[in-house]
Amino acid sequence: MSNKYRSDFPLLQNEMNGKPLVYLDNGATTQKPLAVMQAVADYYGRFNANPHRGAYDLSVKATEIYEHARKRAKTFIHAEHGYEIVFTKNATESLNLIAYSYGMTFIEAGDEIVITVAEHHSNLVPWQQVAKTKGAVLKYIYLDADGKIPDAEIENKITDKAKIVAVTHVSNVLGIVNPIEKIIAKAHSVGAVVVVDGSQSVPHLKVDVQALDVDFLVFSGHKMLSPMGIGVLYGKEALLDKMPPFLCGGDMIDYVDEQETTFAPLPAKFEAGTQNVGGAAGLTAAINYIEKVGFAAIESIEKDLVEYAVPKLQALPYIELYGCNDLSVKTGVITFNVKDVHPHDVASILDADGVAIRAGHHCAQPLMKYLQVNATCRASFYFYNTREDVDRFLASLQRVRGVLGYGS
Amino acid sequence: MDLNAIYTELIAEHSKSKHNKRHLMDPTVVLKGKNPSCGDEITLEVKLKDGIIEEASFTGIGCAISQASTSLMIDLVQGQTVEQAQKLIDTFLGMIKREIKDEAALEILDEAIALKNISNMPARVKCAVLSWHTLESAIKKQG
Numbered sequence: 001m002s003n004k005y006r007s008d009f010p011l012l013q014n015e016m017n018g019k020p021l022v023y024l025d026n027g028a029t030t031q032k033p034l035a036v037m038q039a040v041a042d043y044y045g046r047f048n049a050n051p052h053r054g055a056y057d058l059s060v061k062a063t064e065i066y067e068h069a070r071k072r073a074k075t076f077i078h079a080e081h082g083y084e085i086v087f088t089k090n091a092t093e094s095l096n097l098i099a100y101s102y103g104m105t106f107i108e109a110g111d112e113i114v115i116t117v118a119e120h121h122s123n124l125v126p127w128q129q130v131a132k133t134k135g136a137v138l139k140y141i142y143l144d145a146d147g148k149i150p151d152a153e154i155e156n157k158i159t160d161k162a163k164i165v166a167v168t169h170v171s172n173v174l175g176i177v178n179p180i181e182k183i184i185a186k187a188h189s190v191g192a193v194v195v196v197d198g199s200q201s202v203p204h205l206k207v208d209v210q211a212l213d214v215d216f217l218v219f220s221g222h223k224m225l226s227p228m229g230i231g232v233l234y235g236k237e238a239l240l241d242k243m244p245p246f247l248c249g250g251d252m253i254d255y256v257d258e259q260e261t262t263f264a265p266l267p268a269k270f271e272a273g274t275q276n277v278g279g280a281a282g283l284t285a286a287i288n289y290i291e292k293v294g295f296a297a298i299e300s301i302e303k304d305l306v307e308y309a310v311p312k313l314q315a316l317p318y319i320e321l322y323g324c325n326d327l328s329v330k331t332g333v334i335t336f337n338v339k340d341v342h343p344h345d346v347a348s349i350l351d352a353d354g355v356a357i358r359a360g361h362h363c364a365q366p367l368m369k370y371l372q373v374n375a376t377c378r379a380s381f382y383f384y385n386t387r388e389d390v391d392r393f394l395a396s397l398q399r400v401r402g403v404l405g406y407g408s
Numbered sequence: 409m410d411l412n413a414i415y416t417e418l419i420a421e422h423s424k425s426k427h428n429k430r431h432l433m434d435p436t437v438v439l440k441g442k443n444p445s446c447g448d449e450i451t452l453e454v455k456l457k458d459g460i461i462e463e464a465s466f467t468g469i470g471c472a473i474s475q476a477s478t479s480l481m482i483d484l485v486q487g488q489t490v491e492q493a494q495k496l497i498d499t500f501l502g503m504i505k506r507e508i509k510d511e512a513a514l515e516i517l518d519e520a521i522a523l524k525n526i527s528n529m530p531a532r533v534k535c536a537v538l539s540w541h542t543l544e545s546a547i548k549k550q551g
Contacts, residue, residue: 340424344448404415
């Protein structure tokens with residue numbers, strides 16, 4: 001089965017260890033289409049200047065390119081205002097901005113911060129720091145045996161004491177879409193602010209911040225075709241307005257006196273220093289590309305690959321799968337282990353066959369402990385993957401135990 | 409990449425062998441070694457008396473390479489003086505970092521030479537050296 005997008009991705013034409021590359025680590029970062037690379041090259045080749053500063057044509061053009069990216073990001077997630085989009089370097093920086101600016105200012109001793117046990121370290125460690133510093137309580141929502149969040153956990157863990165509920169939209173390990181509508185409704189009913197980590201959802205499914213009524217949404221550009229180093233923080237105007245700056249410096253001020261400073265309005269207040277305009281140009285091209293493919297196609301391709309791969313994996317007696325019982329709530333992420341073989345050995349053997357997967361704890365150590373595993377293997381798809389990729393992956397996987405001297 | 413050069417029979421065997429995977433009755437030093445990024449985690453137990461490593465063992469979890477490397481190291485250092493053990497550690501690390509060009513110098517590593525090809529797999533070097541660094545720290549810890 002051919003895939004019409006593959007030819008747009010130069011890196012997918014390459015070999016790894018002498019075999020045509022099968023790239024199945026899209027949860028970590030995606031490959032980039034030529035259009036994105038050209039947009040970045042075009043920016044540096046024709047328009048590079050420091051935006052928001054120079055009174056000359058090039059600087060005006062650079063500013064336009066940067067602000068156009070903000071408009072595209074705004075429409076992409078259906079935000080109400082462009083100034084509710086703050087550019088950061090990635091989701092991690094966005095989450096730290098929220099934790100340090102909002103969390104450290106508005107959380108008090110005895111307040112509760114509620115997260116799930118499936119959070120990536122970037123949506124866990126910053127909240128742990130806020131809780132420790134402010135004497136707040138960090139509470140965990142746990143998963144059921146299928147890896148899903150039970151309604152009872154939402155009801156019981158989010159109480160009147162909750163001030164922040166920070167959850168991932170899609171787990172980077174299990175690929176399960178969390179019921180964030182229910183979580184947001186419950187959190188708002190007790191007056192808590194909701195932070196959604198969209199790193200694994202925004203590239204794969206349509207996310208509408210107004211329909212969801214989410215307070216903060218973060219995502220990384222590099223997991224959705226963009227260059228590394230550009231990320232987004234969406235926040236509701238009323239919240240961003242009352243938050244103090246995170247980083248201070250140039251471009252985030254109106255007036256600076258020796259002892260006092262007036263900060264610039266949104267979004268400049270949160271964008272200190274020269275920003276990643278080349279990355280923003282790449283993000284615009286990436287959003288254009290994704291919208292051209294369309295989320296209907298992206299979801300259907302990923303669904304097909306998961307529904308093709310999971311039964312074949314289930315048929316292998318030495319494969320243990322995690323969070324694969326209900327494929328209706330899954331994105332293109334499959335996490336598994338090979339009996340008796342450490343995930344790093346699995347990844348090395350697949351590497352020799354030209355197949356790139358992730359092995360390790362996936363920056364989610366509390367979830368690993370909860371699943372009672374030390375580490376896992378993860379294959380994660382994007383719309384340029386094919387059933388042939390899955391076949392190559394499965395063929396290599398069936399070699400793994402033999403290489404390590406186990407019979408079948 | 410030639411997998412047979414990495415996952416040799418010896419390594420596959422040692423990664424599964426349990427003969428060094430146990431607790432000592434009376435260790436004089438117990439030290440954890442971790443590769444946080446990949447989750448290899450071993451606890452090395454050493455009985456060090458009068459400058460001699462009388463016994464050593466380990467527990468923990470990790471990939472085939474880290475487990476085999478640990479087991480091979482223990483086979484090698486048991487009964488050795490601290491000075492000899494340090495020389496083995498230096499030689500092993502030198503082999504993995506490709507700093508030792510003289511093949512003859514590696515002979516003291518005996519079966520642990522089987523891990524030499526890991527130097528061709530940068531992603532796995534830290535798995536191979538974990539236990540050796542841990543032993544070095546354990547020796548220093550006891551002083």
